[in-house]
Amino acid sequence: MSDSKNAGATTSVRRVDVEGEGSTNPTIPAAMEYDYTNFYFGAGDDPFALLEPFDEWYSQVEPAGYYLYELPLHTAPGTRVDIKDTKTGEMRRGLINFASYNYLGLSYRPEVKEAIKEATDVYGGGSSGSPILSGTTALHRAFAEEMAAFKGTEAAILFPTGYSANVGTIAGLMRSGDLIVADQFAHASIVDGMILSKAKSRFFRHNRADDLDRKLSGFDGKKLVIVEGVYSMDGDVPPLAELIEVCRKHGARLMIDEAHSAFVFGPTGKGVAEDQGVEDEIDIHLGTFSKSLGGQGGYVAGPQRLINYLRGFSRSRFFSCALSPVVVAGLRKALELASKEPELRTKLWENVATMQKLLTDAGVPQGDSTSHVIPIMVRDDARIFMIGEELMREGIFINPVRYPAVGKHKSRFRMSISAAHTRADLEEGAEKIAKVLGRYGLCQ
Ligand SMILES: Cc1ncc(COP(=O)(O)O)c(C=O)c1O
Structure with a gap:
């Protein structure tokens, strides 16, 4: 299959025999050699121009077993x-x-389920409002305070998802003309936040402080560096002390997304920054509740002034319904269990x-x-x-x-x-x- 970014739109997908005929490798069905990038750009004025070639491909590969995604679970995400x-x-x-x-197996713990049931009786299913309008319940308030206490920061703020925490924080803080430098393996939600902010975006070579130094050099103005606690496709961690030194040298702020590392790394489970003894040197601690706490939602923890500002300028939070109180009740219990066990x-x-x-x-x-x-x-x-x-x-x-x-x-x-x-x-x-x-x- 051609590597051309226009291939999916300008040519029809080859009719393939799923047993292998037509493939450049005789044992592999030809359609398996396509990927989503073949259907990204296309000629023509119609926004629907790519739907047909994609559908043609999809209708061949899905029954051939290509699409192992979205398989429906009929049980809790247990072992x-x-x-x-x-x-x-x-x-x-x-x-x-x-x-x-579900790294700690918390999502289906009886105590978590019980807390969810109790909250359902009081609050019903959803929060029915933006957090700044009618969507904040007493549970949201309490949980944000508990998260700040857990992370050892002045304050914390909740987001509907980890994705929206990244997008809302990055685009909430950074503007056109500023510079954001992220690790090359940064999650899509970080990349999308960078795009949305309209700041100049650069990527440094994975975990390489020397390359970060190069990418920050020669820029005058606001600078934000973004790394992850555990890289989600590789499972490795950043050399934080080295990266912090480079940020200091250039006057850049450092944000860490501990989506996969919060609640599991470090002596008290705060994350990789705690594990490496540098948690007080990180400017923005961000993470999700969808991984180790087994629920849903995102957070930012940091100085009170940062949280106040994000409250006003994080559009992904401001203009989106608050987390369901039912979810928050489960998260509070999950945090309690993660802390005391x-x-x-x-x-x-x-x-x-x-x-x-x-x-x-x-x-x-x-x-x-x-x-x-x-x-x-x-x-x-x-x-x-x-x-x-x-x-x-x-x-x-x-x-x-x-x-x-x-x-x-x-x-x-x-x-x-x-x-x-x-x-x-x-x-x-x-x-x-x-x-x-x-x-x-x-x-x-
Ligand atoms: C590093 C990282 N950040 C953010 C997210 C998004 O988190 P959520 O699924 O809670 O929206 C993910 C999700 O996998 C992630 O891996």
């Missing part, structure tokens, strides 16, 4: 899940779940070490993760969905990730480890993954 296989219509029961962000974090890190060893012993190729997010490197963009399907048939639920979410030829399965996994889950999972990857010659 074993029941999933409807949309290709065969079968219900696949008891799959070992390595796909959910440090053994959850201990168990998570034990599980991570166990899984890393099991995979290594079985020769399964892993990225350079130092966290509970373990990339299993396949590097075969066309075959990753077939391998994913086989893994599902073997009883494993794990998400394939390919271009453009990661670089070309950097396809991987993104494995999430949870404190709730048992040793038996990990052993059975590693064995099955090694078995399937072994069939493709991917184990060393």
